[in-house]
Amino acid sequence: MTQPAAPVEATTTGRKPGDWLRAPGWRLLPMGLLQSIVAVVIGIVICLVIIFLIADDPLTAFRAFVLGTFSTTYAFGSMLAVATVLVLTALAAAVSFRAGAFNIGTEGQLVLGGLAAAVVAQNTGMGGIGQAAALIASALVGALWVAIPAWLRVRYRTNEILTTLMFNYIAADLALFLVNAYFRDPTSGAVETPPLDPTLWLPRLLRTSAANVGLLLVIGLAMGLWLLFERTRTGKRMEAAGLQPAFAEYLGIRSGSHLLLSLLGSGVLAGLAGGIAVLGITHAYTTGFSPQYGFLGITVALIGRLKPFGILLAALLYSSLITGATVMQSATDVPFSLVFILQGVLILLITSRRGGVA
């Protein structure tokens, strides 16, 4: 046999091109705690450098940014209130990321969820019933808003990162239209719904501050999700599907249904975050009631390594910086937008990997 079997070789195929593109989840999942800590430290240092460069009185600004949260009960309570919402949006991001679906549209789901909560609370009874109905409505609307991109993803393999991102803008304009056309408070100059009756407000935890019982609900949800991720079969299957789709397919795990489920779950949490923000903090739907909670939640989820308890800690840290930035803005000439610089730096650092392309 001296002649190589040429026709045989001609039919030989290499690896299918599709396989090269099928390894999404691991880029985010298995990174260590250390990277989170280093990222946060570097991010804060960069913020301090910026403060030093632009502030007239850097020392006051430093102090306000780092310690502002702990200066008054009111500030501390605001921190807890913001953390409550951030934990929810971060959990929303984590639920979808872990299953390999990237719901970047939590902001839009949150905005519409918040509007739904305001409207439903206004039109159902007072007290507990109204609150429950409002929160359920916010969760449902969040899920509905992500259902369209989710369906497109599962049915037509549309890139959910793009669709969910774009749906944020649609959501913002849709909310603006709905409020203007149907739900606007006629006595107010701003685009907002009428203020809610105080019996519909989520009960407060610290007097005179915005901290509310939503925090307890959120801690419960985090524990529930920990159980789901670590202690249930569904959680393991979801993780396999997110980590390595080809492996999941081989094991007989239906990636499609897990994808759909995780995206809808993600929408539920993001919508609920909007409901809690409205019932617990602003007590009415106001345009701009969310200082980008959805996007901030993605950062928090990444800092918390997509793990529920990591997310609780990361949310507390992050919201204390946000509150610090608010205090700093009112005390000095350094603007709140510093937080967005911090966010950008953190995302870069946390999603980076040693040695570049691996």
Add this chain to the structure above:
Amino acid sequence: MTIKPSTSALDRQSAPALLRLEGITKRFGRMVAVEGVHFDVRAGEIHALLGENGAGKSTLMNCLFGLTQPDAGRILVNGKPVNITSPRRAQELGVGMVHQHFKLVPSMTVAENVFLGSEPHTGPFLRHRAADETVAQLAKTYGLDLRPGDRVGSLSVGAQQRVEILRALAKQVRVLILDEPTAVLTPVEAERFFAVIKGFAAQGLAIVLISHHLNEVRQVADRVTVLRRGRKVADAPIGTLTNRDLATLIIGEERPVLSEVSMGKPGQVRLDVAGLTLRNGKDLEILHGVDFTVSTGEIVGILGIAGNGQTELVEALTGLRRPSGGRVAINGIDVTGSDPGTIRRAGLGHIPEDRIGRGMAGYWTVKDNIAVGYLDTEEVGGRLLSNARITALVRRLMQKFDIRASSPEQLARRLSGGNAQKMVLARELSRQPSVVICAEPTRGLDIAATDFVRAELVAQRDAGAAVLLVSSEIEEVTRIADRILVISSGRVIARYEGRRPTEAEVGRSMLGEAA
């Protein structure tokens, strides 16, 4: 350096070492991967590096190629100590490496891949024609059959490997490291490959060949170095050692070779495949009506040169691909076109060809990788998963299948090839599926792991499983299969039943000669 193409072995002995490693030591945490290893290779020499998986071959070569830094020792190129900090630096020093897993861009042409990152250009403009001509010239000089304009994704595995080699050669390397080069090649391609690397040596290149196959090493190498558990245990001209010596050096002690496997005692049919046809995306028929059965207590081998439809056959049988016609039944249940989950529940255990992409999640722990196969049982917990139960299960299986990992929590990607495959076996076989389908189960494994895998397949057979072994290794199939089907271009072209044919016999029919 004036070395004529016809350098004799004696000249090579006296030639100065082109590359020398002295006292290389590398630790990972507490584990010593390589300790005090000396290694050198001269111009015109093919120097084989042997050792089990995890013996330190890859670590040593990674030190040499700048992928990792040794903790102690030094590297000399042309007698001068050098500090190799990156693969780019290694290439500048004339050291090139062809990895077992190719690093090619499938959508680009051969020439684009070869010059990726160092494209010939005039100002900002690429000189495509110059690149094509250089590649054509290099291919001709070194006897590599490649066309510069072909898309890499459309090439056979053997041709892709030649692209990798050409890429190294284009960087003007003097030392070429080949990591398990024949693992992905068909026998014919391997023969051709040997002729090519002998040609390289004759042209004065120094070749380092990492391999598991003793016969292959004997066929091409001049000298052999054996590593065992991170230490060098031999460095000698190949002629002074017999295969038995080498095996002893590699493994350490004499191990009972898998004795001549007795024939199985087939019973009831478990896997029944009738008239199976399959089309690919381009509507090309890949399988033209394949029929066979596998019964309890027998191993049926499907043998063929890679790329003749066996990968697709396995995918069709296991639900990863939908057949276009025919019927597949497992335990009498029609599973034609069912999804992988349904087929598993019908009683299938599947050891996939693509171990790393399909068979495991590298970023999962060994524990999760095994437990995921037990999610439908109580062995991993009741309503909620129980960490204690899972750990107990995994520890038991790690022991039974001899999976050497630091702990169940170790990431699967840190396992050596043999241990990774044992992990897959532990998940797939420990539940005693009635039908086992395995594809290329020993590819890239060392001798000990290969023996383990084959013995396990035989054990499964003797325990009553119907085993389908799809492989391109003649030796493997003729050794343990009870019946053999030879597949070529999507058709079964020969069947051997009731006896084990010789390797030459099936080899000829694989290559399309009359059986």
